[in-house]
Amino acid sequence: MDPVKELFAELSSPDPSIRFSVLSRIEEMPLTGLQIAEFRNLLASECEPGIRFHMQKVLARFEPGEQARPDRSGISELLRQPARDEISLALYLESVKRGDAQAVADELRKSGWVGFSARLLPSVLKFLKKFGASEDVDAVAGLCSHNDPRVLSAAVEALEKLSPERLREHIVPLLLNANSGIRSRAVRILYRFDPSEALRHFESMLFSNSEEEKQAALFHSFFFPFKQIESLMLRYISVETDSELIKKAGLVFMANPDRQIPLRLLEARQACVGEKYQLIDTILKGVLQSLFQAGLVNAEPAQMLDVLESHFREKRIRLYIERFSLGLKSGDAETRLKSALKLCELIRHGVEDPRTLINDFLKKESDEKIVARVRQFLESGRLEPENVARLEPEAALRKEQAVQQQAFIEILPERRHKIYDAINRENYGQQMASIVGFFSQLPVEEQIAVLGVIERAGTRKETELMLRCLESDNADLLTAAIDALSVVNPEALHPLLPQLIKHRFDEVKVAAIKVFALFDKKQAISLVEQMLHSIRPVQRRNAIFCLAHFDYASVSQILLTALKNEGDEENQQQIFSILLSNADEETFFQVYVEARSGRSTRAELYTRLYTGLVAKIIAADPAKTEAGLFAAAEERLEEEKRSQNQRSAYQLEKIQKIRQESQKKSEPDPGLVRFAMVAYATGAVLTALIWFLFMAPPSSAPKMPKSGKKVAAHSRNTTRTIKGIVSGVDVSQRQVDIADQAEQKTYRVLFPEKTGDLPAIGNGFHGQLKITGERGGILTGELLTAF
Amino acid sequence: MSNFTITTANINGVFIIRPCGYVDEHGGAAIFATVQKALPEGHQKFILNLAASPVINSQGIAQIIELAEIIVDEKNGELAFTGLSELAGGVFKMVGLLQMGDAYPSEQQAIEALGG
Numbered sequence: 001m002d003p004v005k006e007l008f009a010e011l012s013s014p015d016p017s018i019r020f021s022v023l024s025r026i027e028e029m030p031l032t033g034l035q036i037a038e039f040r041n042l043l044a045s046e047c048e049p050g051i052r053f054h055m056q057k058v059l060a061r062f063e064p065g066e067q068a069r070p071d072r073s074g075i076s077e078l079l080r081q082p083a084r085d086e087i088s089l090a091l092y093l094e095s096v097k098r099g100d101a102q103a104v105a106d107e108l109r110k111s112g113w114v115g116f117s118a119r120l121l122p123s124v125l126k127f128l129k130k131f132g133a134s135e136d137v138d139a140v141a142g143l144c145s146h147n148d149p150r151v152l153s154a155a156v157e158a159l160e161k162l163s164p165e166r167l168r169e170h171i172v173p174l175l176l177n178a179n180s181g182i183r184s185r186a187v188r189i190l191y192r193f194d195p196s197e198a199l200r201h202f203e204s205m206l207f208s209n210s211e212e213e214k215q216a217a218l219f220h221s222f223f224f225p226f227k228q229i230e231s232l233m234l235r236y237i238s239v240e241t242d243s244e245l246i247k248k249a250g251l252v253f254m255a256n257p258d259r260q261i262p263l264r265l266l267e268a269r270q271a272c273v274g275e276k277y278q279l280i281d282t283i284l285k286g287v288l289q290s291l292f293q294a295g296l297v298n299a300e301p302a303q304m305l306d307v308l309e310s311h312f313r314e315k316r317i318r319l320y321i322e323r324f325s326l327g328l329k330s331g332d333a334e335t336r337l338k339s340a341l342k343l344c345e346l347i348r349h350g351v352e353d354p355r356t357l358i359n360d361f362l363k364k365e366s367d368e369k370i371v372a373r374v375r376q377f378l379e380s381g382r383l384e385p386e387n388v389a390r391l392e393p394e395a396a397l398r399k400e401q402a403v404q405q406q407a408f409i410e411i412l413p414e415r416r417h418k419i420y421d422a423i424n425r426e427n428y429g430q431q432m433a434s435i436v437g438f439f440s441q442l443p444v445e446e447q448i449a450v451l452g453v454i455e456r457a458g459t460r461k462e463t464e465l466m467l468r469c470l471e472s473d474n475a476d477l478l479t480a481a482i483d484a485l486s487v488v489n490p491e492a493l494h495p496l497l498p499q500l501i502k503h504r505f506d507e508v509k510v511a512a513i514k515v516f517a518l519f520d521k522k523q524a525i526s527l528v529e530q531m532l533h534s535i536r537p538v539q540r541r542n543a544i545f546c547l548a549h550f551d552y553a554s555v556s557q558i559l560l561t562a563l564k565n566e567g568d569e570e571n572q573q574q575i576f577s578i579l580l581s582n583a584d585e586e587t588f589f590q591v592y593v594e595a596r597s598g599r600s601t602r603a604e605l606y607t608r609l610y611t612g613l614v615a616k617i618i619a620a621d622p623a624k625t626e627a628g629l630f631a632a633a634e635e636r637l638e639e640e641k642r643s644q645n646q647r648s649a650y651q652l653e654k655i656q657k658i659r660q661e662s663q664k665k666s667e668p669d670p671g672l673v674r675f676a677m678v679a680y681a682t683g684a685v686l687t688a689l690i691w692f693l694f695m696a697p698p699s700s701a702p703k704m705p706k707s708g709k710k711v712a713a714h715s716r717n718t719t720r721t722i723k724g725i726v727s728g729v730d731v732s733q734r735q736v737d738i739a740d741q742a743e744q745k746t747y748r749v750l751f752p753e754k755t756g757d758l759p760a761i762g763n764g765f766h767g768q769l770k771i772t773g774e775r776g777g778i779l780t781g782e783l784l785t786a787f
Numbered sequence: 788m789s790n791f792t793i794t795t796a797n798i799n800g801v802f803i804i805r806p807c808g809y810v811d812e813h814g815g816a817a818i819f820a821t822v823q824k825a826l827p828e829g830h831q832k833f834i835l836n837l838a839a840s841p842v843i844n845s846q847g848i849a850q851i852i853e854l855a856e857i858i859v860d861e862k863n864g865e866l867a868f869t870g871l872s873e874l875a876g877g878v879f880k881m882v883g884l885l886q887m888g889d890a891y892p893s894e895q896q897a898i899e900a901l902g903g
Contacts, residue, residue: 294809
C-alpha cells in the first residue's frame with residue numbers, strides 16, 4: 001500500500017491521539033498536488049483544534065508564500081504581536097538554524113512563551129528541547145503538569161533533555177495522567193531511578209484491561225532492557241487474545257533473540273489452539289530465524305525447531321514421571337496404585353525411564369494386591385487378573401490374523417489390548433471400524449484404552465463416542481474422554497466445560513480446566529488459583545499438577561506464591577519439581593531475594609531451591625557461572641532493599657488507588673483519551689458462567705450471570721461465545737443478526753459457506769465468534785463454531 | 788558470539804554506514820561512535836545501510852534512536868535507512884524511527900533522496 005495513503009487513512013481514525021501521531025509523520029513528507037488536495041479535504045472535516053492547527057501547519061509548507069516566512073529579524077516583531085500568526089511562528093521555530101538559535105531563545109524568553117496557546121506550545125518546547133538552556137528548566141518543568149497531553153508530552157521530552165533529574169519530582173502526576181501514552185512514558189522515566197518499581201508499573205499496564213494501556217506498554221517495551229521484561233512479555237503473550245497485540249509483542253521477541261526463549265515460546269504455543277497457535281508459531285519461527293541471522297546459533301531454524309520439539313516432549317514426560325513417582329511414596333494405598341499404573345502406562349507406550357522406579361516400587365510395596373495389579377497391568381495392559389490361559393505365540397499370531405473376521409468383543413481381552421497398543425495413524429480407520437460398535441460392551445479399563453487410542457491417532461469421527469463417555473460416573477473414563485476430546489475436537493467440548501469444571505472429581509475438574517485454558521487461559525489460570533486456596537492438600541496437588549500443564553511463563557508467579565503458602569511436603573516437592581524443570585534466571589533471582597530478604601520463615605527451603613536452580617541454569621547454559629549468577633542476585637537484593645524506603649510516593653498500589661478514586665470522580669475526556677475496556681477477551685458469557693459455577697457449591701443449580709458492562713466490552717480480533725435469538729437474516733450476504741438479551745447487544749455474524757444452512761429468524765443461537773469490528777452499535781463477527 | 792564490523796563510505800557528500808552483524812548493545816555503540824566521529828568532520832547527511840544487519844535488539848534500537856536525535860534534531864542533518872529487513876522495518880515503524888528518517892529500498896535511491 002502507498003505509505004501516504006496509509007497515513008491518510010489513519011487520519012480518519014476516530015481516535016484523536018492516532019490522528020495526532022500520524023501528523024508528525026506526514027509533516028516531513030513531500031506531497032503531490034493530489035495528495036495536498038486530499039489532505040485539505042481531511043482538514044475540512046477535522047474538528048479538534050489542536051489537530052487542525054497541525055494540519056494547517058503541514059499545508060502551510062506547500063503554500064505559495066512559504067518562502068516568505070519570517071526570518072531572524074522578523075521574529076521579534078512576530079513574538080510581540082498578541083494576535084500573531086501562530087502557524088508562521090511554529091514553522092519558523094521548527095526551522096531555526098543553530099547560528100540563530102541563541103538569539104531566538106532569548107526572544108522567546110522575553111516574550112513570556114509559557115503563556116502561548118496550547119497549540120503553539122509544542123513547537124516552542126520542541127525548539128527548547130534542541131536549543132534550550134538551564135534557565136528554561138523551571139518553565140519547562142512547570143508545563144509537565146499541563147492538561148493538554150500534547151503540551152505535556154513535549155514538555156516531558158524537553159525536560160528529559162535539559163534536566164532529566166527534574167523529572168523525578170513529576171513522576172507521581174505523570175503516573176497518574178489520564179493519557180496512557182504519558183503514563184507509560186513516566187514508567188520509562190521511573191526506570192532510570194527505580195528499575196524494579198518501574199517494572200511493576202510496566203507489568204500492571206501490560207496486563208491492564210484497557211487496550212490503550214496495553215498498546216502504550218508494548219510501544220515502550222522496546223525501551224527496557226529485554227532481559228528485564230522477558231518473563232513478563234512471555235506471560236503476556238501467552239494470555240493475550242488480541243491478535244494485533246500479540247503480533248506487536250512478537251516483534252519485541254524477534255528483535256531480541258535469546259537462546260532460552262524458543263523453548264518457552266514453544267510451551268506457550270502448545271498451550272493454544274487455532275489462530276493463536278499460528279501466531280505464536282510465527283513468533284517462535286521468527287525468533288529462531290533471528291537467532292540464526294544474528295549468529296547466536298549455528299543451527300538452521302527448522303533444525304532447531306526439531307530439537308526443541310523433542311526437548312519439549314522429553315520435559316513433559318519427565319514432569320509426568322516426577323509427579324507420579326512422588327505418589328509411589330504416598331501413605332495412601334490407592335494413590336500408590338494409581339501412580340504406579342500411570343507410570344506403567346508410560347512404559348507400555350515405550351517410555352523406559354520409569355521402569356527402574358516401578359521395579360523398585362514393586363520390591364518395596366507391602367500390599368500384595370497392589371503388586372499383583374501393577375504386574376498384571378505392566379504385562380498385559382489389563383487391571384483384572386487373567387482368567388484364560390496365556391496363548392502360545394504361534395496361536396496368538398493365528399488369532400491376530402483372524403481378528404478381521406471375528407466380532408471384536410469375542411476376542412480375548414489380552415489380544416484386544418495388544419490391538420489397542422498396535423493402532424497407529426495408518427491402520428486407525430480400519431481397526432476402529434471393528435471396535436466402535438462394541439465400545440459400550442467393553443469394560444471401563446478398555447474403554448479408557450480406546451480413548452487413549454483416539455487421543456493418539458483419532459479423528460473427529462469419534463466425537464459422539466467421546467461425548468457419550470462424558471455422561472459416565474467413572475472419574476478415569478471421564479478424564480480420558482476429556483483428554484481425547486481436547487486433542488481431537490476441543491470445540492465440541494467447549495459448551496460442556498462449565499459443568500465439567502465444577503465436577504465433584506478433582507481429576508475431572510483439572511482435565512476440564514486444562515481444556516478451558518485453550519480457549520481462555522487467563523480465566524483458566526484463575527480457576528486453578530482458586531483450587532490452590534483449598535484446605536484439602538489433594539485438591540491443591542491436583543491444581544499444582546494442572547499448573548505444570550500450562551506454559552511456565554504463565555504460571556511461574558503463581559507457583560512461587562503457592563510455595564510461600566504450601567504446608568504439605570508432597571505438594572512442596574511437586575512445586576520444586578516444576579520450578580527446577582523450568583529453571584531460569586528470573587525464578588532464581590526471585591527465590592534468592594525471598595531467601596535472603598529476611599521476610600520469609602522458609603529461608604532454608606528457598607536456599608535449597610535456589611541452589612538447585614543455579615545448578616540447572618549452569619547445566620543448560622555453560623556460559624553462565626555460579627559466581628556471576630550470585631553476584632547478579634545479590635545486586636537485585638540490594639536494589640530491592642534500597643528501593644523499599646524511597647518508593648512510597650510512586651508505589652504501584654498507591655498510584656492505582658489514587659487513579660481509581662479519581663476515575664470515580666471524573667471520566668477522562670473521550671476526545672483525547674481512548675479507553676477501551678476489554679474485560680474478557682474470549683467467551684464472555686462462557687467465562688462468567690464458568691466463574692459462577694466454579695464458585696458455587698456443586699449442588700446449586702446453574703444460573704446465568706447478570707449482564708453488565710464489565711463483560712460487555714468488545715475487542716477486535718478476539719473470540720467470544722454468545723447465546724441469543726436470531727433477529728435477522730441476509731441470505732445473499734450470509735449474514736445473521738443475533739440479539740444477545742443477556743448482554744443487551746446485537747451481533748451481525750458472517751456464516752462462512754462451510755457452515756451450511758443459515759438459521760431462521762426466531763431460532764436460538766449458541767456459538768463462538770471472531771469479533772471483527774463494530775458498525776453503528778452492532779458488533780460484527782465471523783462464525784467459528786455453532787454449538 | 789557474533790562478529791560485528793562496520794564499513795563506511797562517503798558518496799557525493801553522503802556519509803554511509805554499513806554495519807555487518809547483530810546490532811546489540813555493542814553493535815549499536817559502534818554505530819553511534821562512527822556517527823559521533825563523522826559529525827565533527829562536517830557530515831550532515833547520513834545513510835544507515837542495515838542490509839547485513841537484519842537483527843537489531845532493543846539496546847541497539849536505543850542507540851540508533853539517540854544518534855537519529857543527534858543528527859536530525861541537534862545538528863539539523865538528514866538521515867535515511869536502507870536494507871531494512873521485514874523485522875527491522877516493523878520495529879523502526881513501531882518505535883517511531885521512520886519519523887526521523889525515511890527508508891529506501893536501495894542505497895542508491897537513498898543517496899539520490901538525500902540529494903547526493
